[in-house]
Amino acid sequence: MEDLLANLPQNPTLTELRAFISESDLEFATIAFADYQGTIRGKYVSRAKLESALEAMSFPAISLVLDPTDAILAVPVLADSSSGYPDRPVRLVPETARFIPWAEPRRNLLILAEFAEDFADYCPRNMFHRMQRHAERLGFRPCASSELEFTMFDETPQSIIAKGYHNLQPSTPNRTYYSLVRQETQSSLYNQLMDMCAALRIPVDSLHEEMGEGFMELAIRYGTDASVPDATALFRTFAKVVAQRNGKLATFMARWSNNADGQSGHIHASLQTLAGEPVFHDPSRPDGMSETMRHFIGGMQALLGDFLLLLAPNINSYKRLVPGIFAPISTAWGIENRTCAIRAIPGSPGSSRIECRLPGADANPYLSLAGVITAGLHGVEHRIEPSAPCEGNAYEMEILESQRLPASFDAAITRFRGSEMARHYFGDAFVEAYADSRRTQYEQFQAMVTDRELERFFELV
Structure with missing residues (x-):
């Protein structure tokens, strides 16, 4: 694999x-x-099929709207019998090419694709692109990271x-947040x-024990x-593969x-100018937060209720959004306040950011990132001022009507x-469709x- 890695540039054109592909012995x-x-x-394709797929390829549209165990989610155009369940065009994304570490050397290339042409309008990855294009029109480049608990x-x-x-056995007992004993015991x-x-x-920033039996982040x-x-x-996807290759299982359910x-x-997010300069920091203000950062928070407060379905996409997601288990119950915000949906983190120019604590680990990351950043950009574009920051425990405070989230899966679907x-x-x-x-x-x-x-x-x- 090392020879292959040496011959494939990172983020190739x-x-x-x-x-x-031409110079390799890929099968x-x-x-x-x-x-x-x-x-x-996805699926394996032969070398010849791959070479033709770089020009044109298709996948069944119904595959976009299958739940994890292939329950069909009825969606006109994508998954209704009247259309005959046809294939639709996809585009291979060459810069996503990488290697699956345990696959045979001539069978280990992985390339991501996205639905294309008219069907780009239905594609989750394209929703992220739409957000990016909107940010660029406003003169910004979004900067983001994600955290996953499992x-x-x-x-x-x-x-x-x-x-x-029932009676499932987590890999570790008790609540052991940041426990080095657990980490080193499971070092393999x-x-x-x-x-x-x-x-x-x-690219990993951190990996550690979380607060719960078998809980990691x-x-x-x-x-x-x-x-x-x-x-x-x-x-x-591949954390699940590693787990099963070790006789274990990993779940990313919102609440199991x-x-x-x-x-x-x-999701952690901030904005930069198109030249790469951060815009969330203002040293002249007591809290260090720029006007742009405040308006970003204001936009999140205005639209995250509308977009909640992108952040909490399953019936199980709403079992997590309840008081007292480190998940938000409104669009309240606060400075360094983990009981709020929006945690403002003022710091240096490069570290000032917001953390949106609404998405569950079950959210589609293309859609949750697009939803959070689009809401923030809406606030910046329309100069929306946020409410007063929450001080203290947000679970114990009265929820303002303007900050109320849809109370159920049904309500979130209707509102979206x-x-x-x-x-x-x-x-x-x-x-x-969604x-x-x-x-x-x-x-x-x-x-x-x-x-x-x-x-x-x-x-x-």
Whole structure:
């Protein structure tokens, strides 16, 4: 693999990728894309197929709107029988080419793709591009990073089914935040995760034990382009692979147990000028926050309720957005306040930023990043002033009507579909398709009998 790595430039152009393929002994490559859930789907293609795919390729449109176990989410155009479930064009993204570390050397190339032409309007990766283009029109370059919380289990896919998803065994007991004992005891697993990230060009800022049984967190390094959501989606996929190759399972569910805290996908964001100068710092102000940073917060407060579906995309997501488990319940903001949805972090010119604590680890990173930054840019463009910062515990304070979030999955779907701003920034086609996909998931679960219902009603009703 080292010879291959030496011959493939980082972030290759199409010309460089073609030259690499021509000069290599490559037999197969994996072409993959992110669906609405943020799951990476793909397939092996032969060398000849890859060479033709660099010119033109297609994937079934229905693959965008499958839930993780391939439950079909009914969406007109993308997944309705009247269309015959056709293939739609995709474009390979040459700069995403990288190597899968455990694959055979002649079969280890991975390239991401995105839906193209008219179907770009439905593509999650293109929603991130839309946000970038909007930022550039306003004279800014967004800078962002993501944090992913996940839980590791001493289980297998077969064992969790056999147990009926009950009495699962986390890899570590007790709450052990930042515990070096746990980290060093699991050093083999940590090293495999870090080696995997290095091979897949996933830039890691930190990796550590979190506050819960088997609970871990990884932070992706700051970036200014689609490499950030690419890396986030790839980590979510390949961390699961590392876990299963070690006889373990990892979950990124927003909340997997009534006895566990939620699992977040926090986003850190700031803006730069197109020349790369940070704009969130103002040394003349007592709090160090520039007018641009304040307006960015104001825009987030104005639109994150409309965009919540992008940050909390599943029925399970709303089991996390409850008081007392380090997840926000309104769009309140505060300086260095982790009980708020928007944590302002004033600092040096290069470190001043906001942390949006609303997204769950289950959010599609292309969509959650696009949603958070688009909301902030809306505030900058329209000079929206935020409310007074929250001081103290936001869970114990009265929620202002203007800061109230949709209270349920159903309400979030309705609000997103009806949002003029969502349609303005993401387009009617995407808003309708995404809302339809979430509505189908909601309706599927409405008809399901849960374990809790059996416990409460089976014997005595």
